[in-house]
Amino acid sequence: MSTAEEAAPPPPVSAHETVEAVVRAQIAKAFGGKRGTVEAAVPTIAFTLTWIFTEDLKFSVILSVALSVVLLLARIVQRSTPQFVLNSLFGIGIGAFFALRSGNAEDAFLPGMLWIAVVEALMILSILVRWPFLGFLLGATNPDDPIAWHRDKSIVDLCVKLSWIMALPGLIKLSVQIPLYLAGSDYVFWLGIAKVALGWPVYLAALATVGWMLARGRTAQPTT
Template sequence: MTPAESTAPPPTAYDTVEAAVRAQLSKAFGGKRGALEGAVPTIAFTGSWLATENLRLSLVLGVGSALVLLVVRLVQRSTIQFVFNSLIGIGIAAFFALRSGNAADAFLPGIYYNSAYAAGMILSIAVRWPIVGFLIGSVTGDPTGWRSDPGVVKLCSRLTWLLVLPCVLRVVVQLPLYLAKEVTALGIAKIALGWPLQVAAFAAMVWVLARGRTPAQAAAK
């Protein structure tokens, strides 16, 4: 094996950057089941609060539903990534709500998360290291090679903006509801702006990607 061969990035199964990003995004979203697992604890919490206005019971049902989903995953020996993320999320929400005794505080971590996530992605675009670029790097085997192609950087910046928009929209809608302590409306908004909005963002990204044919090897140079 020559030195050039030993340092070359591993071959990619994708002919274009767009195909690679589509595949990675589909995996990251977890499909329909992953989206459902993320929504069930919020539905359980909100539904219980609407029926009883009992904070502890609502949190127990929210956490309990996530634990049931986790057990199902373990029994099936399938990946627990998405349901585990859901369990961590409802656990943090329970901590915030129980600490203050205010049910609306269960939604505060999500508002913080979306604010920080949006700020981080906007910063990555501003410094020309858009987050989506690292999806390309994970496929090509060269984490930073995609930055050598201005066209790829521009594409990744556009796609990262499409990830920013749902986060900003969630904060814009949920923050006033949180300040007004509208718990039921917060729950409905979180569900409506969760999976449906993510699917819309994914569809927009697929539309952008479908228009391009950037050779995958260009991103690994």
């Protein structure tokens, strides 16, 4: 055996042997766990409750933004990733701009609804053309051939099913929030309730369904 052959490193071993294991790991990473869930919900709850008790739009906005900043500082002090707080802070900031500009409290929820609508449209389009968005989670784990998953019909079929499940929460949320938004400021309380109750809890239910489906399957990963 030559010296070069002896020095050659062993081939990389995937930490996940099946498609189901990869998708489980990638989805868990994307949603930020329990802390990410709380960080996303707290500013919305604060805005909604403050508006209900004070009907002071400016104060409600300032309080929700301030809470987001406190959560961000806590992340920085603890030297943990601020990604999910920054996402929440960005959303709150855009909502605050819309609400303060129009003077209508319900407009604080409009940017989030528009964002969900755009994301849902892209998600459904990806499913209909059979390039389901969850398939790209698999592609991210295979930089040498990121579309290898798409050449395997069984993997595409699996990702289509899972993608429909993950698209449902946004569709449900919009179907409830749009009528409440159109009803005006008298329904800001219910808009806030809908945003929180139909946000992470519904996504977690979808994840639980996906997890159950993944736990039952053993689809081999594609190879290059």
